[in-house]
Amino acid sequence: MYLKSVELLHDQVSQRNQHPFDIPTVASLERLEFKRNITFFVGENGSGKSTLLEGIAYQCGFNTAGGGRNNYYDTHASESSLGHYLRLAWLPKISNGFFMRSESFYQFASHVEEVGSLKHYGGQSLHKQSHGESFLSLFMNRFNSKGIYLLDEPEAALSPARQLSLLRILHDLSDTSQFIIATHSPIILGYPGASILSFDHGSIQEVEYEDTEHVQITRSFLENRDRMLKELLRD
Template identity: 65%
Template sequence: MFLKKVILLRENIASFKHYPFSIPSINSLYQIEFKSNVTFFVGENGSGKSTLLEAIADKCNFNTAGGGRNNIYKVHASESALGDYIRLSWMPKITNGFFLRAESFYHFATHIDDVDDTGFRDYGGSSLHRQSHGEAFLSLFLNRFRGKAIYLLDEPESALSPSI
């Protein structure tokens, strides 16, 4: 386990009346301590799960539109409104990882098509656009997610359908 704690820097916040500080879960946040290797944020739409994951990704220097440190591309309105107001506590500090943002995964896949020169080695040997949505997610999980790293997954279930 690497990320130990997220601390909201409340003393740096001028007002809790505006987004993202008006979100009840953020408004009441002081710190979150992580005590296991896997943590699920659960709540209704608008409860702050994505906002917090995006802020953590921002502090990790991951692309907040989705990707890792080396994935440099822009998507409208992908900046973190909360990132400057949190502090992360690590043990040990890990710089490798990935932020999966399901809502902008298409843009990530396009970015990879533009820059990949390895034959899509980290994505199962095929462009993510040449796979179904679910296959592309699984290719990412199976081929890119390995080693000591932090993986931030925002709505990873969106491309997956259970069999009945």
């Protein structure tokens, strides 16, 4: 591992009642340690997992709209208010890596074409591939050396089969790289031996795969589809 921990500098926060410091998991954050090369952030929308991931990306020097240290372009999502108040501990410090955020991937793909960097992403325009294919092109071509890779909901464009392909990519790189991934996908969460950190109950807690709400709801639906739909859709 490279990134050992992230710490919120509470003494520098002056407006605690404003976003993102009013998010319970952010407000309660002290020092979060990373114990494995692959860590998942899991939780409901608004629980703070993407906010923290973006703050880490800011401290890594990555473009918080998505990209690495050398990707310069602007979007409405490129400002990290939390990142200024985080301290990262490294051993060793590493600068190579990438921040992938699904919501601004279109803008990143346009940036790659504008600067003539397609050769680093498989040689084909990311816009001329399906959404899922372009995600996999990024994973297979850009994630090819030791580094720290931050992924925000990579399953957004991936079919279940392509999510399995992502698991293979994680496996191939896990000995030399570190991944921190915010996800809702029970498939991606199933990667063996990873740390799963839940943001759902006001503080960040490590949980087992079987105890995540995502897994429990998905399993319950698959095993009791008719009963659940009847209850959900009744007048």
